[in-house]
Amino acid sequence: MSRLTGVGVSSGRASGPVARVADPLPEPPAAPAPTDPAAEAARVRPAAEAVAERLFQRASRVDGDAKAVLETTAAMAIDPALISQAEQLVNTRALPAPRAVYEAANGFSDALRAAGGYMAERARDVQDVRDRIIAELFGMKPPGVPELDRPSILLARDLAPADTADLDPALVLALVTEEGGPTSHTAILARALGIPAVVAVRGVLGVPDLVGAIVDGDSGQVETSEEMVAVQVAERAAPGEWNGHGATADGKQVKIIANVGSGADARAAFAAGAQGIGLFRTEFCYLAADDEPSVDTQRRAYAEVLAPFADKPVVVRTLDAGADKPLAFLDMGVEPNPALGVRGLRVAFAWPDVLERQLTAIAGAAADSGAEVSVMAPMVATVDEAAWFAERVRAAGLPRAGVMIEIPAAALSAAEILDVVDFVSIGTNDLAQYVFAADRMAGALAELNDPWQPALLRLIATVGHAGRELDKPVGVCGEAASDPLLAGVLAGLGVTSLSMAAAAVPVVGAALAKHPLLTFQQAAEAALSAPTPTRARAAVHAVLGS
Incomplete structure (x- = not known):
């Protein structure tokens, strides 16, 4: 071995035994040019519809999050923009249909990667749809x-x-x-x-x-x-049963809520039993827009996401964009290091009217849906920035203002920041990449972005301590929250809500209910004392007996 x-x-x-998943299809050739471009372009839509139909059939045989994932992928396959772009490439550049689909889909996936973070992770979905349509055009079995x-x-x-x-x-x-x-x-x-x-x-x-x-x-x-x-x-994890109430075995409440970016995500989260939304990414309303969406357009889009959670808590994150996530209607220019440049709340300092219109739309959607809406800002570094944002949130008639803790400086100033806002939410994905100077999308650096890294857990502990001292909520909305073993550690560090992908909601809820808070606090201390992520996991297993 x-x-x-x-x-x-x-x-x-x-x-x-090992079963290999087939690699993506090779890049299709750009030649020979079709003799009848119109007929070649006409092949694209039926192929996309055939792919979508098979995915919808698979979706009809399952429920919950699996159904939502398959339906979302099917909808991507018949996206009018993707089909139209591919047809146009056949007609204007005389490309074979497979090559046209390849280039059209790559344009969309490149835009998602440029958007960074959650959106960048969706680029893989577009490539999957691309390969399924190309396989259909070639009459091949899809990867x-x-x-x-x-x-x-x-x-x-x-x-x-x-x-x-x-x-x-x-x-x-x-x-x-x-x-x-x-x-x-x-x-x-x-x-x-x-x-x-x-x-x-x-x-x-x-x-x-x-x-x-x-x-x-x-x-x-x-x-x-x-x-x-x-x-x-x-030692295979058993999901266990969850009663839908987020709490430790001795009744300490820890809300189990969801990360969403669209209406489909919100509906899947509700079906999974999420107690609310801990991170509503609003970028979806902006990324494909050549012009800033109107207040009414935003209001309707946000209301669709909030609707399943009437009378439940929803945390809306304001626009997380910038030079690393360019928007057509903002002239951001080019920066030498956009990940450390003007992004997140920093954009609002230069264009405060964009923030004000978004807050107006969020307030309207909250009224339309009946959800208990809180608003938080991304990429906050200082107390002054947090106070500036909170003032504008309250001026818009929204009662609760918070900020993301994803910059080490904000984590180290958590007590002062919590003094001027109502809550904070830790974005462990970005916090890890800034703590370790390791791009979260770089596979070669994946180990540094492991949420079990003790240095990251120690920063979370600092924020949790500040929350307990000031009696204010501290959430985690990074994917660390979706790890059922780590979830208990986070609760032990003082985290009061865990927000995750819908698929993880029942599993994390069940894991949290297995032990009292004191046991999770002991597990947290063991993880903080460990020198490596592997040793941290082992130490927590020893405490929890799992």
């Missing part, structure tokens, strides 16, 4: 998860939501990917299903004659073998 190391993102151990006839370990370069939405946990022993990171879809899904998973295992796809493997989702170790490995499952 040989041993490789990645980032463990879902606890448990498993061994067994994706093979039909499993025995329990197996899935090995892939990366996994798209549609690949994994209806996986059978009885047949999938573990997930191993060469790319991805702690916040990837693979990580979220694996934790939701209780399947051990290791991501960012560099070189695993190049292992010759790989037949079997042993996967440790805690240590991130993957042992590969040229011989068959017996099927064995050990």
Whole structure:
């Protein structure tokens, strides 16, 4: 056997035979030019509709988050903008239909990657749809998860939501990917299903004659073998039952809420039992707009997202854009280091009227929906910035103002910031990349973005302590909240709400209900004292007995 190391993102151990997920299709050629461009362009829509129909059929056989994921992917396949762009490329540049779809989809995925963060992670979804349509045009079987006839370990370069939405946990022993990171879809899904998973295992796809493997989702170790490995499952997480009330075993309330970016996301979160929304990303209303959306347009879009959560808490994040997430109607210019430049709330300092119109729209949507709306700002660094934002939120008639803690300076000033706002929410994804100077989208740096990094946990502890001292809410809306083992640690650090992808809601709720707060506080102390993420996980397992 040989041993490789990645980032463990879902606890448990498993061994067994390996089943490879097919790699994406190769880049289709730009030649020969079609003899009849109109007829060639006419092939695009039927292919996209065929892909969508198969995805809708799969969606009809499942429920909950899996259904929402498949329906969303199907809708992407028949997106009029994607189809129209591909048809135009056939007609104007005489490209074959597969190449036209390839270039059109790449344009959309490049825009998402440029948007950064959550939007950048959706670029993989567009590429998945692209490859399915191209396979249909070529009359080929689409790439994706093979039909499993025995329990197996899935090995892939990366996994798209549609690949994994209806996986059978009885047949999938573990997930191993060469790319991805702690916040990837693979990580979220694996934790939701209780399947051990290791991501960012560099070189695993190049292992010759790989037949079997042993996967440790805690240590991130993957042992590969040229011989068959017996099927064995050990320490696999059991989701358990959740009563829909976020609390520890002794009744300490910790809200289990959801991260959303669209109406479909909100409906999936409601179906999963989320007690509210902890992060509503409003960027979706802006990214495709050539002009700033009107207040009425924004109001209607926001109200659709808020509607499922009438009379429930919803935290809306104001526009998180900037030089790293360019918007056509803002002349942001070019910056040498946009991740450290004018972005988030900093944009509002230069264009305060854009913020004011957004706050007006949010207030209107709150009135329309009946949701209990709070508003928070991204990319806040200082107390003065927090106070500036809170003043404008209250002037717009919104009762609760908060800020994101995603810059180390804000974490270190948490007590002073909480003195001028009503709550804070820790964005662990961005906070980690700034603490470790490691781009969260860079697979080679995935280990540094592991939310179990003790340095990151110590910053969270600082914020949690400030929240307890001032009796103000401290949330976590990064993907750290979706790890059922880490969720209890966060509660022990003083976090009062956990916001996550809809798929993780019931699993985290059930995990939180297993132990009293004192036990989670002891687990938190053990994690803070550990020198490495692996040792931190092991220490918490020892305290919780899981």
